Amino acid sequence: YHHYVQAKSLHCEAPPAGASAFFGIPAFYRLTRAVKEKRWIDYLCDQFAINGNTFQQQFLNRRLLTTIEPENVKAILATQFQDFCLGTRHEQFYPLLGDGIFTLDGAGWSHARGLLRPQFTRDQVADLSMLDAHINHLIALIPKDRTSFDIQRLFFLLTLDSATHFLFGESVGCMLPPSETTGVLEKSAVRSAQGFADAFTTAQDYLAARSRAQGLYWLVNPKKFREANSQVHEVVDHYVNVALESKRNPDKKQDDRYIFLQALAADTDDPKMLRDNMLNILLAGRDTTASLLSSTFFYLSRHPAVFTRLRREIVEAFGDSKTSIEITQTKLKDIQYLRYVLNEVLRLQPPVPVNFRVATKDTSLPVGGGPDNRSPVYVRKGQMVAYNVFAMHRRTDLWGPDARSFRPERWEENAKHGWEYLPFNGGPRICLGREFSTKEREKGV
Numbered sequence: 432y433h434h435y436v437q438a439k440s441l442h443c444e445a446p447p448a449g450a451s452a453f454f455g456i457p458a459f460y461r462l463t464r465a466v467k468e469k470r471w472i473d474y475l476c477d478q479f480a481i482n483g484n485t486f487q488q489q490f491l492n493r494r495l496l497t498t499i500e501p502e503n504v505k506a507i508l509a510t511q512f513q514d515f516c517l518g519t520r521h522e523q524f525y526p527l528l529g530d531g532i533f534t535l536d537g538a539g540w541s542h543a544r545g546l547l548r549p550q551f552t553r554d555q556v557a558d559l560s561m562l563d564a565h566i567n568h569l570i571a572l573i574p575k576d577r578t579s580f581d582i583q584r585l586f587f588l589l590t591l592d593s594a595t596h597f598l599f600g601e602s603v604g605c606m607l608p609p610s611e612t613t614g615v616l617e618k619s620a621v622r623s624a625q626g627f628a629d630a631f632t633t634a635q636d637y638l639a640a641r642s643r644a645q646g647l648y649w650l651v652n653p654k655k656f657r658e659a660n661s662q663v664h665e666v667v668d669h670y671v672n673v674a675l676e677s678k679r680n681p682d683k684k685q686d687d688r689y690i691f692l693q694a695l696a697a698d699t700d701d702p703k704m705l706r707d708n709m710l711n712i713l714l715a716g717r718d719t720t721a722s723l724l725s726s727t728f729f730y731l732s733r734h735p736a737v738f739t740r741l742r743r744e745i746v747e748a749f750g751d752s753k754t755s756i757e758i759t760q761t762k763l764k765d766i767q768y769l770r771y772v773l774n775e776v777l778r779l780q781p782p783v784p785v786n787f788r789v790a791t792k793d794t795s796l797p798v799g800g801g802p803d804n805r806s807p808v809y810v811r812k813g814q815m816v817a818y819n820v821f822a823m824h825r826r827t828d829l830w831g832p833d834a835r836s837f838r839p840e841r842w843e844e845n846a847k848h849g850w851e852y853l854p855f856n857g858g859p860r861i862c863l864g865r866e867f868s869t870k871e872r873e874k875g876v
């Protein structure tokens with residue numbers, strides 16, 4: 432009755448109902464099967480075709496509201512930011528990520544964001560030369576005899592090498608032959624750079640499984656997951672100790688180049704805070720960038736006209752392998768077509784396709800209820816609200832009849848987009864690495 436009265440006073444009407452039979456157990460089973468068959472994103476998109484742009488369903492022990500309405504997404508992430516939190520993300524991700532920017536809410540998150548933000552606005556972040564060696568290692572791994580190879584695997588190695596270089600001041604070197612990698616890893620439980628990459632991937636796979644299990648996340652805690660977490664921690668702790676040591680003995684510091692972790696250690700002596708935030712950034716930045724690079728090459732290989740135009744514009748700006756001109760941030764920004772291509776890839780394959788928040792109080796979202804789906808919908812405290820950026824980016828009413836086609840030229844015709852385009856999230860929790868990742872992928876291309 433309390434919720435009925437609240438909903439009335441907020442002028443809310445019921446949204447369409449999605450599959451909720453038997454406490455949503457069949458719906459959970461169907462999603463799990465789609466995950467196994469690697470078609471879960473299509474499965475989720477089909478649900479919008481069946482139920483509409485905003486719908487509610489019972490999903491295991493949760494009432495779940497799902498939306499692809501830009502107005503609702505804007506409310507969740509910005510205008511009603513205080514009404515929503517990350518829910519159980521902290522508990523689900525804690526074993527690997529601890530208390531960091533990506534897992535915290537409230538005062539803890541504000542503190543972490545305040546601590547990390549200045550590092551992303553520094554000039555050093557614009558230093559593209561750091562990427563040179565890693566790109567060369569990647570090119571060396573590409574077979575030259577025209578045999579086929581998996582470029583996505585190489586991009587995941589590239590982004591691990593470049594992210595660890597940027598964060599720790601030393602790359603783990605997973606693209607190098609084992610004899611050339613850092614001695615640190617040989618002495619650790621992971622034994623090698625590839626071992627570190629594998630442990631990090633295993634730990635992340637379990638985080639995804641815990642996230643899907645929602646409130647029952649604690650059931651997903653096998654020995655393999657616990658071992659992977661401690662292997663990753665051991666390596667990161669080594670770099671944290673080096674940073675704290677060099678803070679205590681500044682005279683022994685070997686060079687003056689900028690290192691993210693050392694700059695952060697200037698503001699805190701807490702080793703756990705440093706480890707947690709380093710891992711939070713590694714997780715936030717590594718897969719997303721590798722995903723974007725992989726998708727970009729996927730589309731370029733299928734759209735030769737786009738590839739030819741893009742290559743021409745890049746060669747005009749920077750020369751080819753014989754006449755190379757230094758690649759700078761400012762010159763990169765001038766290549767408009769490169770931006771259109773990347774925007775279009777991020778539209779069709781956003782690296783974070785689905786996300787959710789949980790209501791911190793009884794509240795409402797602007798649209799989705801009533802017969803025309805234009806009335807506000809009521810959201811109870813504790814209720815989960817999922818938003819699907821992948822499906823929103825493919826809505827024909829927002830993007831035109833060719834919404835599912837790869838056509839970078841659409842950005843030439845209309846470069847301005849609001850909340851219907853959200854690869855980096857929006858509002859106070861907008862991606863901190865947006866600038867950094869843009870440069871990395873441009874350099875990669």
Ligand code: HEM
Nearest residue numbers: 532715716719720723782783854855856860862863864868
């Ligand atoms: C194409 C590349 C990238 C994409 C598409 C992307 C996308 C996103 C998205 C959607 C979020 C919001 C997650 C949420 O709130 O639930 C996010 C947050 C974040 N991203 Fe990125 N990201 C990218 C690259 C990076 C890189 C390279 C870094 C760091 C070097 C980074 C650091 C972060 C951090 C620290 C957050 C958490 C912000 C906060 O909660 O306050 N990201 N990113």
